[in-house]
Amino acid sequence: MPIAWLSDLHLDRASPAAVARLHQTVRRTDADSAICTGDTSHAKRLVDDLSRLADTVAGPLYVVLGNHDHYGDSVGAVRDALLALGARRPEIRWLPPAGVVALPDGRHLVGVDGWADGRHGDPIGTPVTLNDDRLIAELAAEPTRVGKLAVRKVLADADAARLDTLLGRAIEDGATELLVATHVPPFVECLPAGSRIAHPHWHPLLICGATGEVLRRRAARHPGVTFEVLAGHSHARHEAQISPNLRVRIAGARYGEPEVQGGA
């Protein structure tokens, strides 16, 4: 397996034995590198958990952040910690600032974190909420749903703009096979039809409409380029072909049982 795909490991909720098993499994894949599509841990443990994970991979560990990775701190502080970690350990590469990564197999990798942005469903009326609202400082600071939604939209729009820049740069460089890592699924089609989370109540909390719009537009504009997206967040394993050259794979996950998704 040249690239191991990891997602939603939630290592803060796994026993030391389960974490050790994961490390052993990653080692056994003999992967040259790994891609981690978010929710590795929570803020206080993230740097340690990523460092230990990187010790199990021969080459780079490419990372995007999930909402849970910010729990207990702020988006700003966690990003700062990731940049500092990357300066100390250059093999741990947070993807948004890493730019366009040319992979040994000829594909090009880009990534952004992504945020559920309420572009689908009814973000104000939905009866469902996420702990993000209490546990991430920028969201907790906003007392109203409208305020929290505004913060989410700003975060998602910034990531979507970054994604558009990275995709444009990769295509200009001659990329024909793009691998896109992100945490939050970009399309409603990523949620398994008929499942509990496919209900429109969940859409505002599980989908990043802003990155979806960028991906759909780029894929339509560049029919000769294939776009394969890896995402997590919903914990419901699924694949969706959005258009002829745009496919999304969503990671399955269970709290307490961190596992390797397979090859990327």
Ligand SMILES: [Fe+2]
């Ligand atoms: Fe998760």
